[in-house]
Amino acid sequence: xxxxxxxxxxxxxxxxxxxxxxxxxxxxxxxxxxxxxxxxxxxxxxxxxxxxxxxxxxxxxxxxxxxxxxxxxxxxxxxxxxxxxxxxxxxxxxxxxxxxxxxxxxxxxxxxxxxxxxxxxxxxxxxxxxxxxxxxxxxxxxxxxxxxxxxxxxxxxxxxxxxxxxxxxxxxxxxxxxxxxxxxxxxxxxxx
Numbered sequence: 001x002x003x004x005x006x007x008x009x010x011x012x013x014x015x016x017x018x019x020x021x022x023x024x025x026x027x028x029x030x031x032x033x034x035x036x037x038x039x040x041x042x043x044x045x046x047x048x049x050x051x052x053x054x055x056x057x058x059x060x061x062x063x064x065x066x067x068x069x070x071x072x073x074x075x076x077x078x079x080x081x082x083x084x085x086x087x088x089x090x091x092x093x094x095x096x097x098x099x100x101x102x103x104x105x106x107x108x109x110x111x112x113x114x115x116x117x118x119x120x121x122x123x124x125x126x127x128x129x130x131x132x133x134x135x136x137x138x139x140x141x142x143x144x145x146x147x148x149x150x151x152x153x154x155x156x157x158x159x160x161x162x163x164x165x166x167x168x169x170x171x172x173x174x175x176x177x178x179x180x181x182x183x184x185x186x187x188x189x190x191x192x
Contacts, residue, residue: 012050013039018106019061020068021102027115028058059120065106066128073135085139085190092159093179093186098166107132108163132156140190155186 022031033054037044049054051057076091077084091097097104098168107129114125136152137145162182166175 008049011040011042011046012141015042015047015050015057016064019057020065020106022063023058023113024065024104024106025102028110028113028121055118055121058117059124062106062110062114062121062124062128063148065110066124066131068103069105069107070128070135073132077135077139086187088135088139089159089183089186092182093162095176095179098163098175098179105160105163107160108167111160111164121178129156151189151192154189158182158186158189160162 004101015037019036022036022039033047034044037047037056047057051060072086072091076087080087092105101109107125111125112137114121133149133152136155137148140148140151140155159182162178169175169178
């Protein structure tokens with residue numbers, strides 16, 4: 001049975017959405033095409049009608065995950081327009097976010113995997129990182145664009161590192177202490 005173009009486009013978006021979540025949970029190499037397609041409710045044979053390769057899907061899924069993450073930051077900031085950075089810190093450096101393996105930060109979940117991927121996946125991550133930096137730059141005090149951008153880079157690196165570290169330790173108290181320490185440092189850096 002032939003699939004309409006509209007249905008094919010919907011199927012493609014479904015696969016990208018599912019891959020975005022499953023890659024964050026299991027890594028790019030931690031899940032095969034069969035399981036990805038099964039998660040999308042499609043057959044493996046349908047994959048090659050939609051994507052040239054698994055790397056092609058990894059690029060699209062990375063873009064989707066990073067766009068979603070940037071959107072979540074903007075949504076958090078919109079909840080507290082008087083102090084948007086605190087809203088982002090509160091969301092990002094929380095125990096709830098730490099536990100969000102499928103929907104959490106793709107930079108944390110896939111950063112080391114992305115470093116071993118091809119240039120197209122890296123380009124998707126670079127664009128997503130730049131978008132995060134743009135959001136942060138608007139929230140930090142600075143005397144100019146360069147100062148704000150430098151603070152944003154330090155803040156992003158601190159926050160990503162803290163969530164990463166908090167996810168790799170077994171001790172929940174240590175995990176929370178890492179997030180709390182990062183939140184304090186980020187607030188200090190932003191105010192300086």
